[in-house]
Amino acid sequence: GEDVEQSLFLSVREGDSSVINCTYTDSSSTYLYWYKQEPGAGLQLLTYIFSNMDMKQDQRLTVLLNKKDKHLSLRIADTQTGDSAIYFCAESRGSNDYKLSFGAGTTVTVRA
Amino acid sequence: DTGVSQNPRHKITKRGQNVTFRCDPISEHNRLYWYRQTLGQGPEFLTYFQNEAQLEKSRLLSDRFSAERPKGSFSTLEIQRTEQGDSAMYLCASSLEGASPLHFGNGTRLTVT
Numbered sequence: 001g002e003d004v005e006q007s008l009f010l011s012v013r014e015g016d017s018s019v020i021n022c023t024y025t026d027s028s029s030t031y032l033y034w035y036k037q038e039p040g041a042g043l044q045l046l047t048y049i050f051s052n053m054d055m056k057q058d059q060r061l062t063v064l065l066n067k068k069d070k071h072l073s074l075r076i077a078d079t080q081t082g083d084s085a086i087y088f089c090a091e092s093r094g095s096n097d098y099k100l101s102f103g104a105g106t107t108v109t110v111r112a
Numbered sequence: 113d114t115g116v117s118q119n120p121r122h123k124i125t126k127r128g129q130n131v132t133f134r135c136d137p138i139s140e141h142n143r144l145y146w147y148r149q150t151l152g153q154g155p156e157f158l159t160y161f162q163n164e165a166q167l168e169k170s171r172l173l174s175d176r177f178s179a180e181r182p183k184g185s186f187s188t189l190e191i192q193r194t195e196q197g198d199s200a201m202y203l204c205a206s207s208l209e210g211a212s213p214l215h216f217g218n219g220t221r222l223t224v225t
Contacts, residue, residue, distance in 0.1 A: 004154075031211060042116075042203055043155070043216040050211075088154050098207065099145060099168065100214060102154030 004103035006089055011109045018076040020106045022089030025070060029091040032065060033100065034074045037086045046074070046087075076108075084110045114138075116217035118204050124223045125194055132190045133220045137206030144187050145214060146179055147203040148172065155203055161187060162209070194224045 003025045012018045024032070030051050035043040049056045049063045049072075056063045062075040076083055086107050090100040117136040125131050137144050142163050147155035158177070159169045163184035173179075176194075181187040191198055201221050205214040 031213075033213060035216070040221075042118075042218040043205075045213050045215060048213050090154075098143070098211065098214075099157045099160055100155075101157070104152070104154050 003101050004089055004091055006087075006103040006106045008104065009107050009109070011111060012079050014079060014081060014110050014112050016079055018074075018079045018083065018108055018110075020074045020076075020087050020089075020108065022072040022074075022103055023070055024072065024089070024091045026091060026093065026101075027070065028093050029070075031092045031098075032063075032072050033090040033092075034061075034063065035088045035090060035102075037088065037105070043088065079108075079110050081110050081112070084108060116204055116206050116215055118202075118217035118220050120220055121218065122221050122223075124225065127194060127196060127224055129194055130190065130192045131194060131222065132188050133202055133204075133222075135187045135189070135204030135206075135217060137186070137204070138215060139185075140208070141206035141215070142184065142209055143207045143212075144181055145205040145207075146187070146189050147205065147216075149201040149203055149219070150199075158189075191222075194222075196224045198222060199224045 033048040034046040060077045064073045086105040088105045089103045119134045145160040146158040149155040161181040176192045179189045201219040203219045205216045207214045
């Protein structure tokens with residue numbers, strides 16, 4: 001969606017950290033999500049963050065939110081070959097409007 | 113939790129034919145969403161239901177598209193007089209009411225020849 005932008009590709013070496021960035025334009029965005037999509041499959045919810053938070057950690061995943069700059073990032077520690085996929089950033093406004101607007105996705109390739 | 117189930121997984125049809133897809137949401141979820149995803153793009157919102165009521169429709173949903181959720185459980189998405197531009201992955205998602213994340217099915221891939 002035009003309201004959410006992501007870089008298209010990221011190549012990372014196995015064992016390194018991956019950082020996927022996303023910017024959004026709607027200042028009323030209340031909830032921000034990261035989804036993972038493997039080839040031929042649907043979207044798997046990875047994690048989400050409310051706009052009143054600036055960080056959330058869940059095992060190898062760390063989400064950072066800079067609300068002032070409308071910038072969201074997802075860090076994957078110790079990246080594995082199974083992390084190769086397309087990662088989508090999505091936002092919703094909340095306040096009874098919970099449909100998601102998605103970015104075009106970042107294709108992450110993990111090389112040995 | 114069996115997740116969101118979509119059928120069929122793949123559908124190939126000839127231009128001008130009608131097709132219908134089915135989505136079974138997670139059982140306790142009362143919100144159900146349909147999205148369309150074309151190659152290289154993120155999913156785009158089509159429509160959503162709260163229980164059996166269709167509360168919002170995107171301008172992407174032309175009059176050839178109709179969605180129903182008659183008993184507030186499963187939903188169907190019908191496309192009449194299919195066109196080649198309808199070729200895409202059609203994704204269904206469900207959620208609880210309120211600020212609850214959406215859970216997606218594996219989608220139905222439609223190819224119109």
